[in-house]
Amino acid sequence: MNDSFDDLRGWLERVDAIGELAHPLGADPNLEIGAVSEIDYRRRGPALLFDQIKGHAPGFRLLTSSTNSARRLGLTLRMGTGHTDASLVEALRGSPNRWAAAAKQFDPVFVETGPVFENVMEGEAVDLERFPAPLWHAEDGGRYIGTGTAVATIDPDEHWVNLGAYRSMLVDRNHVTINIVSGKHGRTHMDKWMAREGRAPIAIHIGMDPLYMILAGVEVPTGISELNYAGAVRGEPVKVVRSTVTGLPIIASAEIVIEGWVVQGELADEGPFGEWPGYYVSGVSREPVFKVARVLYRNNPIVLGAPPAKPPHDYSYMRTIMKSAMIFDALVAAGIPEIRGVYAPECGGGRMMVIVSIRQRYPGHARQAGFIASQCREAAYMGKYTIVVDEDIDVTNLEEVLWAVCTRTDPATSIDFIRRAWASKAEPMLRRGEPTFNSRAVIDACKPWEWIDEFPKVAQAEPAYLREMEAKWADLFRPGAAQA
Numbered sequence: 001m002n003d004s005f006d007d008l009r010g011w012l013e014r015v016d017a018i019g020e021l022a023h024p025l026g027a028d029p030n031l032e033i034g035a036v037s038e039i040d041y042r043r044r045g046p047a048l049l050f051d052q053i054k055g056h057a058p059g060f061r062l063l064t065s066s067t068n069s070a071r072r073l074g075l076t077l078r079m080g081t082g083h084t085d086a087s088l089v090e091a092l093r094g095s096p097n098r099w100a101a102a103a104k105q106f107d108p109v110f111v112e113t114g115p116v117f118e119n120v121m122e123g124e125a126v127d128l129e130r131f132p133a134p135l136w137h138a139e140d141g142g143r144y145i146g147t148g149t150a151v152a153t154i155d156p157d158e159h160w161v162n163l164g165a166y167r168s169m170l171v172d173r174n175h176v177t178i179n180i181v182s183g184k185h186g187r188t189h190m191d192k193w194m195a196r197e198g199r200a201p202i203a204i205h206i207g208m209d210p211l212y213m214i215l216a217g218v219e220v221p222t223g224i225s226e227l228n229y230a231g232a233v234r235g236e237p238v239k240v241v242r243s244t245v246t247g248l249p250i251i252a253s254a255e256i257v258i259e260g261w262v263v264q265g266e267l268a269d270e271g272p273f274g275e276w277p278g279y280y281v282s283g284v285s286r287e288p289v290f291k292v293a294r295v296l297y298r299n300n301p302i303v304l305g306a307p308p309a310k311p312p313h314d315y316s317y318m319r320t321i322m323k324s325a326m327i328f329d330a331l332v333a334a335g336i337p338e339i340r341g342v343y344a345p346e347c348g349g350g351r352m353m354v355i356v357s358i359r360q361r362y363p364g365h366a367r368q369a370g371f372i373a374s375q376c377r378e379a380a381y382m383g384k385y386t387i388v389v390d391e392d393i394d395v396t397n398l399e400e401v402l403w404a405v406c407t408r409t410d411p412a413t414s415i416d417f418i419r420r421a422w423a424s425k426a427e428p429m430l431r432r433g434e435p436t437f438n439s440r441a442v443i444d445a446c447k448p449w450e451w452i453d454e455f456p457k458v459a460q461a462e463p464a465y466l467r468e469m470e471a472k473w474a475d476l477f478r479p480g481a482a483q484a
């Protein structure tokens with residue numbers, strides 16, 4: 001099997017070939033699919049392709065846990081299936097910058113039609129109830145048809161197309177809500193359209209190659225279309241069809257697309273929803289709702305489910321790996337020297353904690369790295385703690401990072417704060433109705449620059465000597481040796 005694939009079906013074949021695909025049959029979309037997926041996330045299990053879903057025609061399928069292993073995430077990012085967690089982060093370093101730079105050479109190619117046009121429901125014939133829209137968590141206020149989405153919008157002035165992952169709740173057979181946090185590209189596009197025309201075009205891909213969900217769900221730089229960016233990742237342009245309903249590009253090989261116009265002032269109750277920090281934070285709010293003008297879908301369509309919840313959740317692994325690489329690149333692009341590692345662990349949803357290791361070069365280096373890692377576009381939204389450590393600390397090992405915090409900080413002088421930073425309703429520490437700011441702590445857990453050479457020496461055997469002893473005493477440390 002070659003490495004190149006164009007759609008979710010090609011992706012599934014390859015995931016199956018590496019033994020990471022399971023086929024649960026007969027599950028109930030009412031909580032059961034959500035709970036089974038939650039068990040799978042905790043065990044880092046296989047991707048789950050649900051079929052014969054209760055209440056739905058066989059063949060109307062739903063996929064979860066798509067990017068929850070290094071091998072599946074590597075495959076999705078066209079980096080092969082041979083990766084471990086560490087090798088994937090390593091391989092990704094520099095890639096976001098390269099993709100962003102190459103994006104302009106990968107304009108999407110417009111084609112006449114594609115597999116997504118195999119079935120068309122238009123006007124009053126639209127019936128979204130055909131597709132599985134699970135009640136993912138017990139306290140959710142509705143069934144969410146859109147979780148792992150790629151929502152296409154266009155800037156009415158500059159004409160660049162954005163893909164964003166924004167959630168959609170099913171209201172009835174032909175209405176869905178769209179929930180986009182203020183400051184996100186999709187929201188900016190919509191606001192501009194509203195000011196100009198009182199309505200905004202939208203195309204929600206709810207099933208497709210998970211690559212689009214990944215790129216839609218991370219902070220690709222402003223002005224670069226995720227369609228171009230995806231072309232750069234794939235090494236070939238994305239094929240799209242121009243919609244006759246909205247004029248937006250539709251990914252020709254997508255599984256399911258919902259299209260229409262969001263009209264100014266049309267709002268509906270949305271939420272609560274189990275959100276990525278691990279709580280039902282936002283409660284119920286009034287969000288844009290729109291009448292779906294057209295639905296396109298392939299034969300035997302597959303919804304891409306990616307529900308958040310207390311981590312680890314469906315996309316926390318993906319976000320950790322992607323954010324770590326993107327923040328690393330942002331620091332390099334900002335001219336910070338000697339960045340040795342960046343990690344945004346899953347416990348913070350890949351956002352609320354960012355750990356940076358540096359080789360200290362000059363006074364102020366650690367704070368500079370910390371403040372930029374806290375406020376660059378890739379990390380500014382919903383960050384909270386940024387911890388800067390020395391190069392001897394493994395940023396992926398939280399015990400080691402917290403050891404550095406315990407032993408290389410003086411709380412009164414090592415922590416700086418930023419107030420009124422970019423948060424959202426998803427911030428659990430905000431009481432309902434408060435403005436969506438939060439504060440940030442930049443923790444400088446590096447050895448103090450002034451007396452770095454006098455700082456107490458770490459009490460552990462030399463790594464080379466440890467390796468020698470490990471080899472010499474290999475039998476002692478063999479798994480099960482204690483029982484022998």
Ligand SMILES: Cc1cc2nc3c(=O)[nH]c(=O)nc-3n(C[C@H](O)[C@H](O)[C@H](O)COP(=O)(O)O)c2cc1C
Binds near residue numbers: 185214216
């Ligand atoms: C699966 C998934 C679901 C998401 N759901 C939402 C959402 O409902 N609303 C939102 O504003 N951001 C959501 N996000 C985060 C945004 O997609 C992310 O911030 C992205 O960068 C937004 O696109 P933009 O940078 O083009 O604005 C989600 C991300 C993922 C991966």
